[in-house]
Amino acid sequence: MSSVAIPVLLAAAGLATGSFLNVCIHRLPRSRSVVRPASACIACGRPLRWYENVPVAAWLALRGRCRTCGARIPAAYLLVELATPALFLVQYSMLGWQPLLAARLLLCAALIVLFVTDLRQRMLPDSVTLSGIGAGLAAAVVVEPAWWDALLAAAAGGGLLLAVARTYALLRGEEGLGMGDIKMLAMIGAFLGWQLTFVALLLATLLGSAVGIGMLALGLADRRYPLPFGSFLAVGAVAATMLGEPLIAWYLTLF
Template sequence: MLEPLWLQAAVGGVLGLLIGSFLNVVIHRLPQMMERQWAEQCAELHGQPAPEQAALNLVTPRSRCPHCGHAIAWYENIPVLSWLALRGRCSQCHARIGARYPLVELATGALFAWCAWRWGITPTAAAWCFFAAVLVALTLIDWDTTLLPDDLTLPLLWAGLMAAALGWTGVPLAQSLWGAVAGYLSLWAVYWAFKLATGKEGMGYGDFKLFAALGAWFGWPALVPIILMASVIGALIGIAMKMTRSLREGGVVPFGPFLALAGLTAMIFGPASILRAIGL
């Protein structure tokens, strides 16, 4: 094991910066890949040939400037540093590159560094780094598209159960299993109660799966503090957006990002600390 502890955190932080760069690709491309898959399924159901499209996955094609198509060289893709060196602009057409790219890398790096500081370079730290990385991706995908892909929520759920079985989360397997069950069924019940009362859908099935995954990672006793924290975060952000008139058309604000942020809060401070913070 690396010593001292700050060196382990530094290693975790550097790895997090690299993973954060990859998460930017996931956040951008995964919804597009889902749309292509839906288009192919629709064409198949109608007995039509699938539309011809260039290959698109998380590896192919190489990252390019969306404005001019310039292929990004390796030295232009170094986390944070390249964005700073390029002053946030494409090296060819000088179109602006959003600040969200380095912010995702920095946030992931900070979360990985914290995990390494808390648990050292261990399987436990690796498990929680995976947890944090998936939640970062889910937060921004849901914020952008109101989608919570099964390709992320279901592996997160199964990983939580496996981590509990291996003793990496400190949560008994029984609590993890019932946490997943209770997490899914609780929001499922809220969904149907709201739909029967109003005729509208208040959330999507992805929220059920995400809450089930959080239950698997923290156990059923943590579900109440997590949902309370998600509600508090959602209320604060919703009020701020309303005051700044930045609500999207229709006033729709996805709940998944708030669940994900509550999960990260629970990872860092612990579910019990959340209850103390809100006076319960």
């Protein structure tokens, strides 16, 4: 394929995927099928016409409102439809056209869903995290990380976070991290291997602490406000795919 065809194809695939991810974001936390029924307005239930399903363009043409009932279509829908092709193109620019790209696009899609469901509902659906662990381990048979690295990272990442969660619960007498976070880190481990997973966890913790301290300082939340750690993990994992290898290389020069 020519050098223009692949990015155009990926952008189109990203737009279509983003549209599907919005369906997943809306339905998976409610344990509903993402295949049937066809897309409908989330307020009045009217089935959408084909042109109302066109990613990005439909939202802009409707100015973010349902044509029938006037209910607002959250801007998050538009952001997901834009972020998906953007992340697809970023991954392509780093990896080029190779089998690993398919695994990374799948990971990005799962992370987008988890980012939004945790942010909005403090929920990380098993249907994403558990199938993600399976997909990541299966992909590692063919592409990097090596299968043993994927397995190790999934087990160690999940185990480490489980230990942190247990310790926290013991000390504070309340749940700080849920099982969803643990399964999500195991999924990231299966896709990225132990080194990049460690970077993802580190970046997520730094980001989560910064946001938490910022919100406390600005009086936007008190100490009991549940931070969406899964959303921070999603950002950390995407950042790790982009910055992880230079970061690790730089760290190793310190010795």
